[in-house]
Amino acid sequence: MAAWLTVVLSLLHFCNAAFDLAMGDDGDLESFVTRPELKAPKFRVTMYEPDEVDRGYWFVGPYGDIYQKDHAAKYYQACQTGPHIFDGDGNLVWSGACQFRNQNTCDFRAYEAPNGTSYLSAIVNFNVHTNDPVGRGVIMNSSYNFQQTIEAPPTVDIFNMHELKLIDDGKAALYITVLSERADLTNLSSQHRAGWIQNPGFEELDLETGEVTFRWHAYPHVSLEESTLPLADDIKENTWNWFHPNSVDKNADGDYLISGRYVDAIYKVSGRDGSVLWRLGGKRSDFALQGFNFSRQHDAQWIDFNDDYETISFLDNGGDEVVRTSNYTSALFVRLDKKNMSAHVTKRIVRPGERFSGARGNLQRLPSGHVFGGWSENCHISEHATDGRLLMEAEFASKRFVTYRAYKFNFTGQPQEPPAMKAFAYGLDEESAVTVYYVSWNGATEVSSWNFYREGSGDAVLIGSAARTGFETRLQARGYVDGKVFVEALDVHGLVLGRSLSTDITSYIDQAVQKPRVGASVAKGAEKTEL
Ligand SMILES: *[C@@H]1O[C@H](CO)[C@@H](O)[C@H](O)[C@H]1NC(C)=O
Ligand SMILES: *[C@@H]1O[C@H](CO)[C@@H](O)[C@H](O)[C@H]1NC(C)=O
Ligand SMILES: *[C@@H]1O[C@H](CO)[C@@H](O)[C@H](O)[C@H]1NC(C)=O
Ligand SMILES: *[C@@H]1O[C@H](CO)[C@@H](O)[C@H](O)[C@H]1NC(C)=O
Ligand SMILES: *[C@@H]1O[C@H](CO)[C@@H](O)[C@H](O)[C@H]1NC(C)=O
Numbered sequence: 001m002a003a004w005l006t007v008v009l010s011l012l013h014f015c016n017a018a019f020d021l022a023m024g025d026d027g028d029l030e031s032f033v034t035r036p037e038l039k040a041p042k043f044r045v046t047m048y049e050p051d052e053v054d055r056g057y058w059f060v061g062p063y064g065d066i067y068q069k070d071h072a073a074k075y076y077q078a079c080q081t082g083p084h085i086f087d088g089d090g091n092l093v094w095s096g097a098c099q100f101r102n103q104n105t106c107d108f109r110a111y112e113a114p115n116g117t118s119y120l121s122a123i124v125n126f127n128v129h130t131n132d133p134v135g136r137g138v139i140m141n142s143s144y145n146f147q148q149t150i151e152a153p154p155t156v157d158i159f160n161m162h163e164l165k166l167i168d169d170g171k172a173a174l175y176i177t178v179l180s181e182r183a184d185l186t187n188l189s190s191q192h193r194a195g196w197i198q199n200p201g202f203e204e205l206d207l208e209t210g211e212v213t214f215r216w217h218a219y220p221h222v223s224l225e226e227s228t229l230p231l232a233d234d235i236k237e238n239t240w241n242w243f244h245p246n247s248v249d250k251n252a253d254g255d256y257l258i259s260g261r262y263v264d265a266i267y268k269v270s271g272r273d274g275s276v277l278w279r280l281g282g283k284r285s286d287f288a289l290q291g292f293n294f295s296r297q298h299d300a301q302w303i304d305f306n307d308d309y310e311t312i313s314f315l316d317n318g319g320d321e322v323v324r325t326s327n328y329t330s331a332l333f334v335r336l337d338k339k340n341m342s343a344h345v346t347k348r349i350v351r352p353g354e355r356f357s358g359a360r361g362n363l364q365r366l367p368s369g370h371v372f373g374g375w376s377e378n379c380h381i382s383e384h385a386t387d388g389r390l391l392m393e394a395e396f397a398s399k400r401f402v403t404y405r406a407y408k409f410n411f412t413g414q415p416q417e418p419p420a421m422k423a424f425a426y427g428l429d430e431e432s433a434v435t436v437y438y439v440s441w442n443g444a445t446e447v448s449s450w451n452f453y454r455e456g457s458g459d460a461v462l463i464g465s466a467a468r469t470g471f472e473t474r475l476q477a478r479g480y481v482d483g484k485v486f487v488e489a490l491d492v493h494g495l496v497l498g499r500s501l502s503t504d505i506t507s508y509i510d511q512a513v514q515k516p517r518v519g520a521s522v523a524k525g526a527e528k529t530e531l
């Protein structure tokens, strides 16, 4: 990888996660009897108005080190990073960490096609350790099977990690592209006439034909002089990340909205000719900002628009190590008045605790009008009522991981793999033994209860039932079955959704207790005691 890329990426994206797995301390991660290969981050959840919180699952992509350069692939074993779904109480629903080979995954979301079919989309970041130097976009169906890959254009070095948005009823995808290009720097530097820049842009891809239907790059539509990132001295060798695009959206008119972190501005781009229709913020704002400012913002989206005004939302990070306009991060809803070219805030939702996100993050307007904030650090998330009231917040139990963005969606997951079951028997003898059954079904959302059976010569015999509890459910039953057992998953109506493979019970009967035998000698310190 180019040296410039290494420098820029490590500067921008390295988070201060505590890599304490190497120390053997993983108390901040969940572990499961049925799936020892999965270690999901634990959430700490605080409910303020639980009755008001919308139903839905959380979609996050925990990672520690954005391009996993400083840690060998094996470092993340067991599977911890990649796309994850949690329920509204913070219980794991699906870990895609093993399926994604522990590769960092960004912008993981669910999408429902108009015919009701559900899909998942995500950006798989490049990873040198897994021999994947470019990364890609992926679309999965609701059984977690890969359906389509969106390759990075051949002109770019990597698939940009920030945005993969399915639009037009899922028929097209929008994503960011960054090209390395030579640019005229005479207005910026007395030392250098020309140098390498990262030319930010985006593409719209028709997913049915594979054709790129729109392609745009900021330079030279946007002047390099709009950047607030100082030109590096070594511009001759290194590529200047002067704009740093981090979101793209499209409206019903066919125009686009792109946010640039290092220009502190949001641009509306014509879908007809690529011209910049307006700028909000930064050095050359077309709108006068009334009583507010913002910097290092993320995730600009249209809320509504007409000929007279447009309303957009975005996350005002408030700055970073270089710039600071606010000491806390907030979700902003801004109305742009096109008659007098003024902009004012219609809603501000401050990050709970007035905390500051120096990088990353997003906000999502839920169908109910609630706002779901993804504050990135430790995967801090929050849900707010339409008036901004804080309804709940949650974050990972440790600083090990961040998530680039976080979303809340309804989703129905129907994994193709069967439920995983394990059973262990303990006791002095088979009559008094106790058997403990564990079951989980990674990604299954519809399971309401589990029925455990023993196989026999005739019909299977029910051992017991248990209501589903979180990712893994446990049933303790009397007795021991010397033969095969299996479990069935039932939905809320009692319909069978799937069954595990038939398995043997692992028996510890007569082993759990060390029964002393007459005549045996037992070592006790240095002396020997005859029993
Ligand atoms: C639903 O629509 C998607 C495209 O959006 C299509 O690929 C899929 O086959 C459709 N499913 C059904 C059941 O019609
Ligand atoms: C998902 O795709 C796999 C194969 O690609 C298919 O077997 C499975 O039925 C699909 N699941 C759904 C819910 O469409
Ligand atoms: C440099 O500045 C001049 C004067 O503002 C302008 O005309 C010219 O287009 C600029 N050049 C570049 C490459 O931006
Ligand atoms: C804008 O940002 C500056 C810091 O650069 C701050 O001092 C000022 O109060 C902000 N103005 C408003 C209106 O928020
Ligand atoms: C941030 O907080 C510091 C210390 O309280 C204060 O001096 C500074 O003005 C604040 N900055 C902004 C932009 O509000």
Ligand SMILES: *[C@@H]1O[C@H](CO)[C@@H](O)[C@H](O)[C@H]1NC(C)=O
Pocket (backbone or CB within 6 Å): 288, 290, 337, 339, 340, 342
């Ligand atoms: C611009 O017009 C809107 C009404 O359309 C008004 O609320 C706002 O105060 C005006 N702003 C300025 C700066 O005149």
Ligand SMILES: *[C@@H]1O[C@H](CO)[C@@H](O)[C@H](O)[C@H]1NC(C)=O
Pocket (backbone or CB within 6 Å): 054, 055, 056, 057, 366, 367, 368, 408, 409, 410
């Ligand atoms: C999920 O569906 C329920 C019932 O239709 C709805 O009330 C809720 O707002 C939806 N949640 C999300 C996040 O869309």
